[in-house]
Amino acid sequence: xxxxxQTPSTPNSELPTQYAPxxxxxxxxxxxxxxxxxxxxxxxxxxxxxxxxxPPNVTxxxxxxxxxxxxxxxxxxxxxxxxxxxxxWLPGMDHAGIATQNKVEQQLAEEGKSRHxxxxxxxxxxxxxxxEEYGGKIxxxxxxxxxxxxxxxxxxxxxxxxxxxxxxxxxxxxxxELIYRAERIINxxxxxxxxxxxxEVEYQEDAGELVSITxxxxxxxxxxxTTRAETMLGDTAVxxxxxxxxxxxxxxxxxxxxxxxxxxxxxxDTHVDPEFGTGAVKVTPAHDPNDFAIxxxxxxxxxxxxxxxxxxxxxxxxxxxxRFEARSAVVGxxxxxxxxxxxxxxYMHSVGHCSRCSTTVEPRLSMQWWVKAGPLAKAAxxxxxxxxxxxHPADMSKRYFDWVDNMNDWCISRQLWWGHRIPIWYGxxxxxxxxxxxxxxxxxxxxxxxxxxxxxxxxxxLWPFSTLGWPEKTPDLAKFYSTDVLLTGHDIIFFWVARMxxxxxxxxxxxxxxxxxxxxGLVRDERGKKMSKSFGNVVDPLDWMDKYGSDAVRFxxxxxxxxxxxxxxxEDWVQASRNFANKIWNATRFALMNGATVEGELPPAExxxxxxxxxxxRLNKTVAQVDAYYEDFQFAKLSxxxxxxxxxxxxxxxxxxxxxxxxxxxxxxKASGRVLGEVLDVLMRLxxxxxPFVTETLWTTLTGRESIVVAEWPADxxxxxxxxxxxxxxxxxxxxxxxxxRADQGLQPGQKVPARLDLAGTQLAAHEAAIRxxxxxxxxxxxxxxxxxxxxxxxxxxLDLSGTIDVAAERKRLSKDLAAxxxxxxxxEAKLGNEAFLAKAPDNVVDKIKGRLAKAEAxxxxxxxxxxxxxxx
Numbered sequence: 001x002x003x004x005x006q007t008p009s010t011p012n013s014e015l016p017t018q019y020a021p022x023x024x025x026x027x028x029x030x031x032x033x034x035x036x037x038x039x040x041x042x043x044x045x046x047x048x049x050x051x052x053x054x055p056p057n058v059t060x061x062x063x064x065x066x067x068x069x070x071x072x073x074x075x076x077x078x079x080x081x082x083x084x085x086x087x088x089w090l091p092g093m094d095h096a097g098i099a100t101q102n103k104v105e106q107q108l109a110e111e112g113k114s115r116h117x118x119x120x121x122x123x124x125x126x127x128x129x130x131x132e133e134y135g136g137k138i139x140x141x142x143x144x145x146x147x148x149x150x151x152x153x154x155x156x157x158x159x160x161x162x163x164x165x166x167x168x169x170x171x172x173x174x175x176x177e178l179i180y181r182a183e184r185i186i187n188x189x190x191x192x193x194x195x196x197x198x199x200e201v202e203y204q205e206d207a208g209e210l211v212s213i214t215x216x217x218x219x220x221x222x223x224x225x226t227t228r229a230e231t232m233l234g235d236t237a238v239x240x241x242x243x244x245x246x247x248x249x250x251x252x253x254x255x256x257x258x259x260x261x262x263x264x265x266x267x268x269d270t271h272v273d274p275e276f277g278t279g280a281v282k283v284t285p286a287h288d289p290n291d292f293a294i295x296x297x298x299x300x301x302x303x304x305x306x307x308x309x310x311x312x313x314x315x316x317x318x319x320x321x322x323r324f325e326a327r328s329a330v331v332g333x334x335x336x337x338x339x340x341x342x343x344x345x346x347y348m349h350s351v352g353h354c355s356r357c358s359t360t361v362e363p364r365l366s367m368q369w370w371v372k373a374g375p376l377a378k379a380a381x382x383x384x385x386x387x388x389x390x391x392h393p394a395d396m397s398k399r400y401f402d403w404v405d406n407m408n409d410w411c412i413s414r415q416l417w418w419g420h421r422i423p424i425w426y427g428x429x430x431x432x433x434x435x436x437x438x439x440x441x442x443x444x445x446x447x448x449x450x451x452x453x454x455x456x457x458x459x460x461x462l463w464p465f466s467t468l469g470w471p472e473k474t475p476d477l478a479k480f481y482s483t484d485v486l487l488t489g490h491d492i493i494f495f496w497v498a499r500m501x502x503x504x505x506x507x508x509x510x511x512x513x514x515x516x517x518x519x520x521g522l523v524r525d526e527r528g529k530k531m532s533k534s535f536g537n538v539v540d541p542l543d544w545m546d547k548y549g550s551d552a553v554r555f556x557x558x559x560x561x562x563x564x565x566x567x568x569x570x571e572d573w574v575q576a577s578r579n580f581a582n583k584i585w586n587a588t589r590f591a592l593m594n595g596a597t598v599e600g601e602l603p604p605a606e607x608x609x610x611x612x613x614x615x616x617x618r619l620n621k622t623v624a625q626v627d628a629y630y631e632d633f634q635f636a637k638l639s640x641x642x643x644x645x646x647x648x649x650x651x652x653x654x655x656x657x658x659x660x661x662x663x664x665x666x667x668x669x670k671a672s673g674r675v676l677g678e679v680l681d682v683l684m685r686l687x688x689x690x691x692p693f694v695t696e697t698l699w700t701t702l703t704g705r706e707s708i709v710v711a712e713w714p715a716d717x718x719x720x721x722x723x724x725x726x727x728x729x730x731x732x733x734x735x736x737x738x739x740x741x742r743a744d745q746g747l748q749p750g751q752k753v754p755a756r757l758d759l760a761g762t763q764l765a766a767h768e769a770a771i772r773x774x775x776x777x778x779x780x781x782x783x784x785x786x787x788x789x790x791x792x793x794x795x796x797x798x799l800d801l802s803g804t805i806d807v808a809a810e811r812k813r814l815s816k817d818l819a820a821x822x823x824x825x826x827x828x829e830a831k832l833g834n835e836a837f838l839a840k841a842p843d844n845v846v847d848k849i850k851g852r853l854a855k856a857e858a859x860x861x862x863x864x865x866x867x868x869x870x871x872x873x
Contacts (some may be wrong), residue, residue, distance in 0.1 A: 057093070753780065
């Protein structure tokens with residue numbers, strides 16, 4: 001094992017009888033922060049290890065998704081700190097433009113005011129006041145979870161330094177002609193009154209209507225179908241496929257647009273699918289992205305028919321109607337004119353909704369600012385393809401490439417007041433000036449700044465380097481960039497991950513923002529259902545922390561964390577993790593009361609018992625296994641490995657096997673006490689990144705050292721003792737088989753039974769006292785008469801169950817087991833005797849079947865011997 005270099009004080013063997021998380025967790029966390037354990041040093045010569053926290057919204061509070069990802073990030077950084085790295089886990093918050101502005105506008109509405117009553121400057125000041133009073137609730141909750149973040153480096157996307165970074169990169173992109181202004185179709189939210197990006201639109205199946213309408217008069221007619229009948233008021237063409245014989249005679253002609261006094265052309269465009277519907281589509285360039293593209297190809301005018309709230313602005317009978325009211329009114333008017341060919345209701349189709357407020361999104365032609373995504377997205381794709389950035393699990397790479405390889409230009413302007421205002425000034429004669437952070441904006445009559453702000457994802461896309469001081473060349477930037485791991489949910493590959501890749505590579509001259517993208521799944525309820533307020537299954541992790549402790553919540557989340565896979569979680573599982581924490585506590589308390597110690601060197605292997613050598617061998621294998629799982633982000637597997645090693649091997653076997661040694665006293669007890677101390681020392685350090693609080697308490701009590709947070713991470717010493725492992729495995733087989741037999745006979749666990757142990761010729765003779773203790777077996781005594789004999793692992797256990805055993809029931813049970821073993825043997829022999837199967841099956845499959853055959857044969861021999869040993873009925 002790795003020797004811990006902290007100076008020990010006198011270990012304290014006193015622990016309370018019960019572990020009370022609420023009494024220790026808060027105090028321990030504040031002590032860690034006060035001692036600066038989480039504060040990284042840019043001047044350190046240690047190798048850097050950096051993770052930047054995905055910044056939660058300033059409006060948010062801790063939910064299970066946060067708790068899940070924070071647990072994993074904390075485990076990574078705690079382990080690296082223990083391994084001797086200068087670990088920086090950098091915290092901060094996102095200003096959440098739309099969400100935060102909505103919060104303050106709701107507050108104003110309660111006062112009978114709107115933001116326009118205050119004016120822009122006063123409104124922004126009001127938002128800052130709200131942020132100081134209500135924002136950042138989640139930061140306190142992160143402390144409760146035990147997040148080992150560097151609070152001295154906490155950032156906010158609207159703070160002075162990050163605002164300078166935003167203005168700097170905007171200016172750089174603008175000068176490099178990668179930012180431009182253009183009128184295009186955008187996703188518009190009539191509730192939030194702003195443009196939103198494609199990835200902020202959530203699609204769901206809605207029950208709408210599909211209406212087929214006749215356009216034109218006389219012989220020059222065709223039928224189009226639409227789910228948004230109101231948009232026909234803005235139609236400027238009908239499109240058909242150029243090869244569609246049905247409509248060739250109409251291409252180039254003008255036809256009557258119903259309900260208006262306009263005529264519109266019929267155009268031929270390959271975008272149209274002649275096999276879909278009637279093969280003719282209405283074209284509304286100002287209100288549909290595909291129609292806009294057709295309009296661009298054919299030089300069609302674009303008529304905007306709605307205002308920003310989705311109200312019809314076209315003069316006529318529909319003026320002033322909401323878009324959904326207008327839809328019904330337009331269909332009614334068309335029906336009166338006899339132009340409705342067919343109506344289908346309900347018609348289920350995919351409809352986009354604003355991810356912030358769930359309002360149906362309206363495609364809208366609008367003048368906006370855009371990032372030219374092509375070259376930036378290509379660089380982001382190349383960085384993964386050439387191996388500079390690894391995506392884990394690797395099969396998630398396809399989703400990443402599907403996005404970056406087909407990325408549209410990014411609309412970055414938002415019609416809000418809260419956020420980074422676009423640094424563009426317009427002059428009285430049409431001048432456009434982009435102002436950098438160290439430049440003075442133009443002054444004089446007629447000059448004014450663009451009123452829009454930047455998309456929140458624009459500033460959070462700079463997070464890995466802006467938080468470290470960019471654009472300045474700071475010590476933090478030099479030490480901690482590139483960051484090591486971005487750990488985040490697979491659902492925001494598009495929102496955030498791709499943005500950071502694009503901006504990081506661009507701003508940092510090709511240096512990647514992170515070396516590994518570790519993608520997690522989403523937290524779901526115990527039935528695998530998405531957590532939603534409408535489903536009534538949303539869980540506040542703080543409630544569970546109050547009830548079971550933060551360690552229990554963390555361990556439950558880590559145990560479910562398979563890479564890229566969703567995580568089901570239920571309260572029963574948290575309770576089981578609480579039980580695990582209690583088991584660790586109670587077992588360590590027993591160990592301390594019985595001489596477990598870390599003082600002095602471990603005795604040489606030849607001076608240790610087989611039991612001691614077995615647990616040290618298993619300990620080193622566990623260290624190696626846990627290290628391998630950490631490197632592969634296999635949190636569920638490493639948690640399971642530690643759980644089973646701790647509960648099954650250390651507490652249920654080693655501690656129980658050692659009781660006879662401890663009670664006997666002498667040199668053997670001293671050696672076992674030192675081994676047990678070593679095992680607990682290493683086990684606590686292995687567990688600490690995932691369950692930091694209980695391990696801190698137990699480890700400092702055991703060792704007398706300062707803190708496990710800054711203890712050394714255990715290393716595999718290479719010690720292995722396969723012979724001792726085989727010996728104890730045989731012992732476990734004996735104990736397990738006899739326990740099963742006792743249970744089948746209905747004997748109580750504590751009920752003592754006379755027994756004769758024949759251990760001659762085995763390595764189990766040295767363990768007879770332990771076997772008898774574990775199985776509650778008394779010496780045979782006078783009048784002993786074996787009523788059952790159990791041959792197992794080369795040993796024979798004869799039991800006298802006179803008056804307690806149901807011979808008929810035991811014979812029936814064994815006969816059933818024998819039949820199952822014989823069936824298994826026959827199936828294995830059949831496969832191994834099938835030449836065609838053997839020719840195709842991989843070697844490992846064949847070996848597995850051979851192993852099944854060998855086990856079945858051994859089981860048959862054992863069961864037959866047990867049947868023969870039963871007394872006559």
